[in-house]
Amino acid sequence: xxxxxxxxxxxxxxxxxxxxxxxxxxxxxxxxxxxxxxxxxxxxxxxxxxxxxxxxxxxxxxxxxxxxxxxxxxxxxxxxxxxxxxxxxxxxxxxxxxxxxxxxxxxxxxxxxxxxxxxxxxxxxxxxxxxxxxxxxxxxxxxxxxxxxxxxxxxxxxxxxxxxxxxxxxxxxxxxxxxxxxxxxxxxxxxxxx
Amino acid sequence: xxxxxxxxxxxxxxxxxxxxxxxxxxxxxxxxxxxxxxxxxxxxxxxxxxxxxxxxxxxxxxxxxxxxxxxxxxxxxxxxxxxxxxxxxxxxxxxxxxxxxxxxxxxxxxxxxxxxxxxxxxxxxxxxxxxxxxxxxxxxxxxxxxxxxxxxxxxxxxxxxxxxxxxxxxxxxxx
Numbered sequence: 001x002x003x004x005x006x007x008x009x010x011x012x013x014x015x016x017x018x019x020x021x022x023x024x025x026x027x028x029x030x031x032x033x034x035x036x037x038x039x040x041x042x043x044x045x046x047x048x049x050x051x052x053x054x055x056x057x058x059x060x061x062x063x064x065x066x067x068x069x070x071x072x073x074x075x076x077x078x079x080x081x082x083x084x085x086x087x088x089x090x091x092x093x094x095x096x097x098x099x100x101x102x103x104x105x106x107x108x109x110x111x112x113x114x115x116x117x118x119x120x121x122x123x124x125x126x127x128x129x130x131x132x133x134x135x136x137x138x139x140x141x142x143x144x145x146x147x148x149x150x151x152x153x154x155x156x157x158x159x160x161x162x163x164x165x166x167x168x169x170x171x172x173x174x175x176x177x178x179x180x181x182x183x184x185x186x187x188x189x190x191x192x193x194x
Numbered sequence: 195x196x197x198x199x200x201x202x203x204x205x206x207x208x209x210x211x212x213x214x215x216x217x218x219x220x221x222x223x224x225x226x227x228x229x230x231x232x233x234x235x236x237x238x239x240x241x242x243x244x245x246x247x248x249x250x251x252x253x254x255x256x257x258x259x260x261x262x263x264x265x266x267x268x269x270x271x272x273x274x275x276x277x278x279x280x281x282x283x284x285x286x287x288x289x290x291x292x293x294x295x296x297x298x299x300x301x302x303x304x305x306x307x308x309x310x311x312x313x314x315x316x317x318x319x320x321x322x323x324x325x326x327x328x329x330x331x332x333x334x335x336x337x338x339x340x341x342x343x344x345x346x347x348x349x350x351x352x353x354x355x356x357x358x359x360x361x362x363x364x365x366x367x368x369x
Binding site: 003005006009010012013014016017020022025026028029030032033034036037038041045048049050051052053054055056057058059060061062063108109111112115116118119125126127128132133135136137139140141142144147149150153154157158159160161162164165168169171172173175176177178179180183184187191 | 212213214232246252332333349352356357
């Protein structure tokens with residue numbers, strides 16, 4: 001699916017660009033985007049390493065284990081196929097905690113490690129397991145409680161009360177997450193009955 | 195409400211203080227562990243880089259070709275019918291692919307209409323309650339080497355739609 005999606009984005013973009021006379025812009029965009037990706041990665045290196053370093057300390061002290069314990073009932077409910085005490089529980093808990101704290105870039109490494117472990121649990125199949133689908137849906141539904149970056153942009157552009165969107169944002173996030181969880185739970189049940 | 199912003203500033207320093215302080219109490223070799231963990235960060239970033247290059251090229255082409263503007267223009271009758279401002283359609287769509295592209299569009303809207311306008315508030319709430327669907331899907335499933343994603347995309351779209359509808363209703367109710 002990802003292969004088709006990627007190919008279609010490029011093909012549609014180029015066809016529309018030719019028809020609209022934007023072909024020079026497209027030429028520039030391909031070159032600039034690849035450069036942009038590299039500079040983004042270099043910028044990410046420091047912050048990412050800062051976080052994985054801190055997480056390693058937290059792991060070593062057993063803090064992550066106690067965070068995981070606090071999240072265990074929720075993770076148990078969302079991911080019934082994961083064996084109890086498996087390392088992937090810790091990865092998912094860290095991923096969720098980072099998402100909740102609004103450290104989206106920090107959630108990714110933990111999420112990726114969780115995916116690799118889930119793949120092993122799924123006999124290395126190239127078909128997604130129900131747990132993988134749930135992890136992705138919950139991640140995409142946004143767990144972030146305080147959108148710090150958006151508040152910063154709002155104040156930068158002269159908002160009288162930049163923080164006024166926090167509570168409405170929490171309500172909207174809760175609704176999107178609840179709908180995502182309901183969808184994932186129903187889809188899991190349906191796929192097992194088949 | 196201001197104390198929440200104030201509180202946000204404390205999150206990362208607090209995490210450092212709490213984790214490093216706790217590690218001292220448990221007599222962990224804190225600095226050695228930090229260095230060990232930081233090394234993992236390098237591996238993670240370099241794993242993502244090829245995926246990121248591929249995605250950003252595709253997004254760059256879509257953005258510069260005018261395909262996204264064309265889409266929001268075509269869908270304007272539908273967005274009008276749904277009482278969703280067509281000005282916010284491009285950013286809602288771009289946000290599904292790239293959060294940095296969405297950020298640049300967000301700043302555009304703040305400049306044009308102001309952050310305290312209806313559009314400014316609505317877009318703030320939408321962006322804080324949705325995620326980059328296709329980017330997240332691609333990064334996670336490519337890293338795990340999974341090609342058949344089953345109902346993930348459908349679930350992600352449904353939850354994003356719910357978040358967007360909720361944002362519109364809440365903005366109209368609260369402000």
